[in-house]
Amino acid sequence: MALMGVIRLQNMTFYAHHGVKAAERELGQVFQVDVEISLDLSRAVSSDDLSQTIDYGELYELVEEIVLEREFSLLETLAQAILTAIARRYRLEQGLVRVRKPHPPLPGKLDCVEVELSTD
Numbered sequence: 001m002a003l004m005g006v007i008r009l010q011n012m013t014f015y016a017h018h019g020v021k022a023a024e025r026e027l028g029q030v031f032q033v034d035v036e037i038s039l040d041l042s043r044a045v046s047s048d049d050l051s052q053t054i055d056y057g058e059l060y061e062l063v064e065e066i067v068l069e070r071e072f073s074l075l076e077t078l079a080q081a082i083l084t085a086i087a088r089r090y091r092l093e094q095g096l097v098r099v100r101k102p103h104p105p106l107p108g109k110l111d112c113v114e115v116e117l118s119t120d
Helices: 022-027 042-047 056-069 075-090
Strands: 004-016 029-040 094-102 112-118
Touching (some): 004 056, 029 075
Antiparallel strands (some): 004 029, 094 112
């Protein structure tokens, strides 16, 4: 019997230099990332073996590397780069990435802007 599950890393927070405006790229700002990976956890549950699941630390480091070492104008492109890297590393079937920019440089008051991308 398959035991389907979801592994989530929520609200990973980084200070990085992404954005359309020059000031955003120069000064940097906070970005928050959520990752959700749906997978069969049967082997991990029965073996209690890390090699049969996704290592949370490795997943965090993969996201961190993309967010901190690359520059993107759009949240959409950043989210896509993260989702693509995760899919390649873990042969992902279903996954979701959310990227948030708290306090974006907009004239109104809002908590954040967020982009969500998912695989089918």
